[in-house]
Amino acid sequence: MMPLVNVLVMEFASDGHQGALMGLVGLAFNFSPIIGPSVAGLILDFFSWRYLFLLVLPFIILTMVLSLIFMPHLQTKQHPQFNYCGLVTCSLSL
Numbered sequence: 261m262m263p264l265v266n267v268l269v270m271e272f273a274s275d276g277h278q279g280a281l282m283g284l285v286g287l288a289f290n291f292s293p294i295i296g297p298s299v300a301g302l303i304l305d306f307f308s309w310r311y312l313f314l315l316v317l318p319f320i321i322l323t324m325v326l327s328l329i330f331m332p333h334l335q336t337k338q339h340p341q342f343n344y345c346g347l348v349t350c351s352l353s354l
Contacts, residue, residue, distance in 0.1 A: 262285070262289045266285060270282075272332065
């Protein structure tokens with residue numbers, strides 16, 4: 261997911277802000293796995309495991325609403341073509 265987000269930053273950010281936004285994206289992707297288990301451990305010390313899911317729910321809803329408001333609408337291809345050569349080379353390489 262991180263390469264996809266970096267591509268979107270490079271495509272939609274203005275020229276002077278691309279580096280700062282890529283750093284911010286990198287910080288978010290690298291900080292989350294570090295802080296997540298610690299916060300989950302604190303929640304489990306004081307509450308039931310069910311609260312791990314209940315406490316995240318408002319953030320999920322807020323993120324979905326804000327993404328609907330602020331994310332730009334991207335035009336998609338009307339007739340995408342399947343990449344057979346890419347399928348074969350990816351299959352062989354994996």
